[in-house]
Amino acid sequence: MKTAEEIIETNKKQKEFYNNIKQNFFTKIWAKIRNGLLNRIRKSIGVQDQAYQLHKEWLGDLSNKKVLDLGCFAGNYLSLYLAENAQEYIGIDLSDVAIAKLNERLKNIPTAKAVAVDFLTDEFSEKDFDIIYAYGVLHHFPNTTILIDKLNEKLKVGGLIVSYDPLETSWPIKLIRTLYRPFQSDAEWEWPFTRKTVEQYKKAFTILDRRGVLGKSKWMAIMNFLPLSQNKLNEIGRKWHNQDWEQSKTSDKVLYSCMHVTMLMKKN
Template identity: 40%
Template sequence: MKNEESSRQRLLEINRQQAEFYEHDLYVQRDRQSLPVRIWGAVRDSLHRFRQETGIGSAADELHQLWLGNLGGSKVLDLGVGCGNALSIDIARRCREYHAIDLSERLAASFQQALLAEGLQHARAYRADFLADEFAERDFDIIYALGVAHHFEDFDLFLATAQHRLKPGGRMITYDPLNTFWASRLLRAMFRPFQNDAAWEWPFARRNFELIGRRFRIEAVQGTLGRSKWAFPLVVLNPQWAIRRGREAHLRDLAECNRVASPLFRCLHVTMCLVRK
């Protein structure tokens, strides 16, 4: 118990640093000072465009809509919402009670204005730390954690907190990077000494799935950028051909990478629907 509390205090301090990082746009400022980070950022942005152009990004949104199901009567937590993600407004419209939290007060306030503009009086966006006792909300039917779960080095503590905040049988939907493919592990290891957000960047290893299994049932899982990742470097040679090949490979990824097995661990990203035990 003492070790758990020590770990929680350490993560709370890291979250404080993370809040300052995004509150003051330090990501952008430091990018201008570091060539490796600028290169990494350019690759990351290019990969994002590739995901959109091949339909990989929209496929994840479609899965999330399916997993969310009928939200009437549901209490939802949109965790690490920033300025809102692709489904945030839609989720807020469809549920009974909607909480959107972020470590950055600036980003949460921006999204609160978007909710008010939509006339969603039952929805709130505000600054809060998921791990902190001051965030007292419990009994969520759904936690929507888009690109959030991998920010916790002590992943089991994150899972325990999510389990505590969900109703029995409640669901958590996640989307995170994987670090199980040899090439991605190598590239990430090379970049990490230059990474200005390394303290809260912990892409999933195989160990994460073991920890999940102790507290949650994996109802659904889907890996992306498995076979399709090989088309991404070809964008520099022939963008149209690369996008076409990426779409074809993505369809195979959807069919092959939907369970916790070897094909999944060759992917770069994973999304899951987890049910609290």
């Protein structure tokens, strides 16, 4: 298991990668699958908008909240929403190139700023956050124990974490990722959640809500090759997604069949 110092060294490589994104052939193929086919499925069954809407509900009234947008790059889907509505907003990312772009977008919001800094280093001294928004970020840390300690250090008691990350707990995804990993450009900082990872968060925080995405509905990637109308495919996909979405709140079996998990966690 990597130490904090080793992760910080890896993060320097990660910074350079995202400042000058150069994906190899295999990573480009995976990105096309992830951002092409899977995104089309998510849009057709309404997953994407539903997840963002749920996040807004979880975030609640931000007018008296200090918010950290962790690993925000040049701004995720909710970055401007957070910046415009929070009492204080700080976005951080390793990439100074991305942060410069985000600061340009934030220039007319006096209570918001973005900083290029490593979350694990002493250079980032801000704390007492009411909310940490971490969209597609927590799985970039290979040592979950170190990350959880840092999250606890930065949050107020009763503070919230809203997260969204990939899972590798279903057998087809685990197989694909195992075959792909030796060729992956960003393998050093890509650690999709395992069952153990989820259990660590369960022990460290109170999980107020959670939802799995692309469980049964991930098979729409194959269903699309069947001679069915698009309306019928969308109907099947929405039905399967709703089952994933609702049942994963309480069923580990359903959750671990999914490709992604979003969680609302509270510091005890």
